[in-house]
Amino acid sequence: xxxxxxxxxxxxxxxxxxxxxxxxxxxxxxxxxxxxxxxxxxxxxxxxxxxxxxxxxxxxxxxxxxxxxxxxxxxxxxxxxxxxxxxxxxxxxxxxxxxxxxxxxxxxxxxxxxxxxxxxxxxxxxxxxxxxxxxxxxxxxxxxxxxxxxxxxxxxxxxxxxxxxxxxxxxxxxxxxxxxxxxxxxxxxxxxxxxxxxxxxxxxxxxxxxxxxxxxxxxxxxxxxxxxxxxxxxxxxxxxxxxxxxxxxxxxxxxxxxxxxxxxxxxxxxxxxxxxxxxxxxxxxxxxxxxxxxxxxxxxxxxxxxxxxxxxxxxxxxxxxxxxxxxxxxxxxxxxxxxxxxxxxxxxxxxxxxxxxxxxxxxxxxxxxxxxxxxxxxxxxxxxxxxxxxxxxxxxxxxxxxxxxxxxxxxxxxxxxxxxxxxxxxxxxxxxxxxxxxxxxxxxxxxxxxxxxxxxxxxxxxxxxxxxxxxxxxxxxxxxxxxxxxxxxxxxxxxxxxxxxxxxxxxxxxxxxxxxxx
Amino acid sequence: xxxxxxxxxxxxxxxxxxxxxxxxxxxxxxxxxxxxxxxxxxxxxxxxxxxxxxxxxxxxxxxxxxxxxxxxxxxxxxxxxxxxxxxxxxxxxxxxxxxxxxxxxxxxxxxxxxxxxxxxxxxxxxxxxxxxxxxxxxxxxxxxxxxxxxxxxxxxxxxxxxxxxxxxxxxxxxxxxxxxxxxxxxxxxxxxxxxxxxxxxxxxxxxxxxxxxxxxxxxxxxxxxxxxxxxxxxxxxxxxxxxxxxxxxxxxxxxxxxxxxxxxxxxxxxxxxxxxxxxxxxxxxxxxxxxxxxxxxxxxxxxxxxxxxxxxxxxxxxxxxxxxxxxxxxxxxxxxxxxxxxxxxxxxxxxxxxxxxxxxxxxxxxxxxxxxxxxxxxxxxxxxxxxxxxxxxxxxxxxxxxxxxxxxxxxxxxxxx
Numbered sequence: 029x030x031x032x033x034x035x036x037x038x039x040x041x042x043x044x045x046x047x048x049x050x051x052x053x054x055x056x057x058x059x060x061x062x063x064x065x066x067x068x069x070x071x072x073x074x075x076x077x078x079x080x081x082x083x084x085x086x087x088x089x090x091x092x093x094x095x096x097x098x099x100x101x102x103x104x105x106x107x108x109x110x111x112x113x114x115x116x117x118x119x120x121x122x123x124x125x126x127x128x129x130x131x132x133x134x135x136x137x138x139x140x141x142x143x144x145x146x147x148x149x150x151x152x153x154x155x156x157x158x159x160x161x162x163x164x165x166x167x168x169x170x171x172x173x174x175x176x177x178x179x180x181x182x183x184x185x186x187x188x189x190x191x192x193x194x195x196x197x198x199x200x201x202x203x204x205x206x207x208x209x210x211x212x213x214x215x216x217x218x219x220x221x222x223x224x225x226x227x228x229x230x231x232x233x234x235x236x237x238x239x240x241x242x243x244x245x246x247x248x249x250x251x252x253x254x255x256x257x258x259x260x261x262x263x264x265x266x267x268x269x270x271x272x273x274x275x276x277x278x279x280x281x282x283x284x285x286x287x288x289x290x291x292x293x294x295x296x297x298x299x300x301x302x303x304x305x306x307x308x309x310x311x312x313x314x315x316x317x318x319x320x321x322x323x324x325x326x327x328x329x330x331x332x333x334x335x336x337x338x339x340x341x342x343x344x345x346x347x348x349x350x351x352x353x354x355x356x357x358x359x360x361x362x363x364x365x366x367x368x369x370x371x372x373x374x375x376x377x378x379x380x381x382x383x384x385x386x387x388x389x390x391x392x393x394x395x396x397x398x399x400x401x402x403x404x405x406x407x408x409x410x411x412x413x414x415x416x417x418x419x420x421x422x423x424x425x426x427x428x429x430x431x432x433x434x435x436x437x438x439x440x441x442x443x444x445x446x447x448x449x450x451x452x453x454x455x456x457x458x459x460x461x462x463x464x465x466x467x468x469x470x471x472x473x474x475x476x477x478x479x480x481x482x483x484x485x486x487x488x489x490x491x492x493x494x495x496x497x498x499x500x501x502x503x504x505x506x507x508x509x510x511x512x513x514x515x516x517x518x519x520x521x522x523x524x525x526x527x528x529x530x531x532x533x534x535x536x537x538x539x540x541x542x543x544x545x546x
Numbered sequence: 547x548x549x550x551x552x553x554x555x556x557x558x559x560x561x562x563x564x565x566x567x568x569x570x571x572x573x574x575x576x577x578x579x580x581x582x583x584x585x586x587x588x589x590x591x592x593x594x595x596x597x598x599x600x601x602x603x604x605x606x607x608x609x610x611x612x613x614x615x616x617x618x619x620x621x622x623x624x625x626x627x628x629x630x631x632x633x634x635x636x637x638x639x640x641x642x643x644x645x646x647x648x649x650x651x652x653x654x655x656x657x658x659x660x661x662x663x664x665x666x667x668x669x670x671x672x673x674x675x676x677x678x679x680x681x682x683x684x685x686x687x688x689x690x691x692x693x694x695x696x697x698x699x700x701x702x703x704x705x706x707x708x709x710x711x712x713x714x715x716x717x718x719x720x721x722x723x724x725x726x727x728x729x730x731x732x733x734x735x736x737x738x739x740x741x742x743x744x745x746x747x748x749x750x751x752x753x754x755x756x757x758x759x760x761x762x763x764x765x766x767x768x769x770x771x772x773x774x775x776x777x778x779x780x781x782x783x784x785x786x787x788x789x790x791x792x793x794x795x796x797x798x799x800x801x802x803x804x805x806x807x808x809x810x811x812x813x814x815x816x817x818x819x820x821x822x823x824x825x826x827x828x829x830x831x832x833x834x835x836x837x838x839x840x841x842x843x844x845x846x847x848x849x850x851x852x853x854x855x856x857x858x859x860x861x862x863x864x865x866x867x868x869x870x871x872x873x874x875x876x877x878x879x880x881x882x883x884x885x886x887x888x889x890x891x892x893x894x895x896x897x898x899x900x901x902x903x904x905x906x907x908x909x910x911x912x913x914x915x916x917x918x919x920x921x922x923x924x925x926x927x928x929x930x931x932x933x934x935x936x937x938x939x940x941x942x943x944x945x946x947x948x949x950x951x952x953x954x955x956x957x958x959x960x961x962x963x
Binding site for chain 2: 376
């Protein structure tokens with residue numbers, strides 16, 4: 029470390045103090061986070077947090093562990109932004125997390141029972157006063173004819189003597205305390221859940237209030253039996269049991285929703301690969317994705333390399349200016365660029381057809397083939413400056429002696445290019461080409477912004493378009509419309525990951541052999 | 547060991563990630579619930595309602611919420627959210643207990659929200675009669691009301707009164723009047739490459755082909771797919787497309803339609819109340835008319851109803867329901883919401899008062915024919931095929947065959963789901 033060489037021993041207290049302050053800040057933040065985690069009952073997260081904090085302190089307070097001091101921040105970022113995200117995606121891929129299956133089982137039962145409550149037809153609206161008798165809450169209601177009725181959870185509604193306010197609403201009765209609206213709010217969960225039987229017969233329904241001011245008689249035709257874990261529709265007699273797939277089903281397999289989130293094993297993977305309605309379009313999309321990613325890399329690299337060769341001529345005037353102009357599309361926000369291109373490519377109103385092509389009606393975005401060409405062209409425009417920059421750097425790094433030696437040996441310019449410059453450029457840019465391929469394989473933005481995946485493939489029974497690549501297909505299947513399926517989407521993502529990883533590994537192997545030959 | 551530049555960066559990074567960890571794991575530290583221990587002497591002021599609203603209406607609601615706090619002691623925390631992600635965020639957070647108590651939304655969310663079990667029923671009680679019928683119908687899902695409606699939106703026809711003095715009596719009359727005015731576009735309606743069935747629905751209903759039939763309670767019945775009755779409509783649509791008059795074109799997007807009307811190049815414009823302000827600001831002499839029908843039957847647009855939902859897992863449901871039914875359901879609040887968003891109030895009293903403005907009255911009158919947009923999940927299967935089929939018909943595909951394929955695709959998707 030350079031600092032150690034230059035700084036005398038006596039000045040070390042300053043940086044040490046700084047280190048302690050920074051660590052204290054980290055610890056304070058961590059303590060705050062841990063206190064929240066404990067109150068929320070997230071003990072797993074708490075333990076991880078605690079271990080991480082102790083580890084960080086140990087590493088930075090220790091006099092050794094120099095490598096760890098460098099690696100730790102990276103590891104933490106890796107864990108938070110990569111490992112956790114991937115792990116969570118894998119976890120979701122094995123669950124039925126989707127529309128109708130986003131809550132827990134207990135919550136689903138609560139929701140089903142609450143949705144089944146319906147107001148007794150033609151029943152009255154009762155002004156209600158919430159009263160308390162000892163620890164029991166009850167409702168004091170005024171019926172239409174002015175008589176007062178009181179009831180508790182275990183005591184059906186019955187007539188009672190009461191005192192009334194100016195508007196004729198019963199507000200107090202002997203033996204009970206009347207709750208003000210403020211008092212009700214303090215126990216609002218109990219008041220909201222309170223159901224007072226109207227009579228001894230359950231069929232007459234129960235009296236409930238939602239706002240603490242008016243009460244209504246509700247009847248429910250759904251009953252939950254905790255002992256057998258079944259829901260019974262009391263009107264039809266149908267019994268629903270836990271079907272094992274995160275919902276209650278009747279004996280014919282008809283499910284009622286909301287359901288809940290459960291693990292479903294490999295179900296998402298098998299349905300992605302076995303359902304013909306998904307598989308057919310999926311295979312076509314995979315082919316186009318490969319074509320799109322490959323052509324994107326080849327075209328951008330070709331154009332970038334061509335231009336950088338052009339500007340590699342020493343003594344060319346205004347070279348820097350040309351280079352700056354060439355890099356402009358790269359400096360321009362890609363989102364904006366893609367959107368502007370989408371507008372310019374419009375068939376009847378776009379700049380390209382109207383001005384550049386003199387009113388030609390080229391269906392850039394609406395014809396299946398032209399839309400593919402359009403997407404590739406826009407991606408070429410967005411992508412070549414990067415390749416231009418990279419290859420310019422690589423060309424400049426080609427040792428002058430090697431070129432000179434080739435010339436001395438009598439090589440023509442083309443041969444110098446083919447046998448000296450190109451291999452050297454390729455060796456240094458090959459990893460970039462592979463990562464560019466992986467990037468374009470999942471280049472959601474350009475597809476989404478330029479064509480939206482369209483034009484729609486009307487022969488397919490799922491909403492897929494002719495320019496959809498895998499990732500935009502996943503997006504459409506999983507995140508649009510009313511039937512979201514996050515589990516299936518995660519399974520798709522993992523399949524995409526496997527595809528990209530396989531291709532990348534093979535490519536890296538290939539480049540390694542390239543280097544060895546070199 | 548000395549503090550080098552790198553270890554300084556490292557420490558900052560650790561601090562940042564520690565913060566991040568805590569932010570991730572405690573995203574639910576917003577003060578949603580404060581229902582204290584069940585003692586009667588707890589002051590009511592500890593109750594705080596968290597309400598998610600779109601940015602447009604946040605200020606108006608914050609103002610009325612402070613009045614509510616003064617009256618009841620319940621603090622209302624208005625959180626401005628992005629309308630595009632509000633529904634998804636709400637569905638994901640409601641079950642974890644960290645969502646808001648109340649969320650603002652539209653009635654066509656109902657299918658998803660109830661299927662996911664994240665909204666609680668809202669009892670309007672006898673006050674239901676105070677709302678426009680279409681609003682109450684829309685707030686009702688499978689016989690239960692889940693939403694306190696505050697606004698109703700529907701399409702109508704905007705007429706440039708400097709070009710055409712009299713309202714059109716029928717679709718053909720509208721085109722004739724528009725042509726007589728000598729503008730390039732007698733009538734303009736937004737479509738797009740994938741069609742726009744929402745904006746064509748009034749004409750479709752005029753041919754007696756709604757998407758779904760309704761049961762006796764007025765609720766949409768997914769088993770009664772009536773889309774198939776639309777062969778006549780499809781034929782008519784084809785006659786307005788590229789092989790016919792080309793009055794309805796997939797080339798005309800929302801932006802283009804807006805531009806043509808605002809620059810005086812279109813006489814009639816089928817659009818919603820959200821575009822009225824732009825037309826008035828552009829100096830157009832705007833009159834709002836009912837939608838002229840291509841047949842003898844009324845052209846019924848979809849009505850979109852806006853409202854408020856209660857989180858099923860809120861710990862403050864009494865306060866939330868009181869805020870909705872007894873406060874947001876009052877004329878003053880509904881008028882305040884109208885003032886900020888320009889959506890016709892769902893409460894009759896407020897709607898009648900505001901309808902003294904002829905532009906609002908135009909939409910209100912056009913809305914008398916409106917039907918709620920179906921909120922049933924099956925509607926999702928319709929949307930994905932509907933617009934594309936209409937776009938094909940406009941672009942010259944065989945209308946009857948295309949419409950039959952549309953009906954089949956939708957039927958297959960519904961029975962398969």
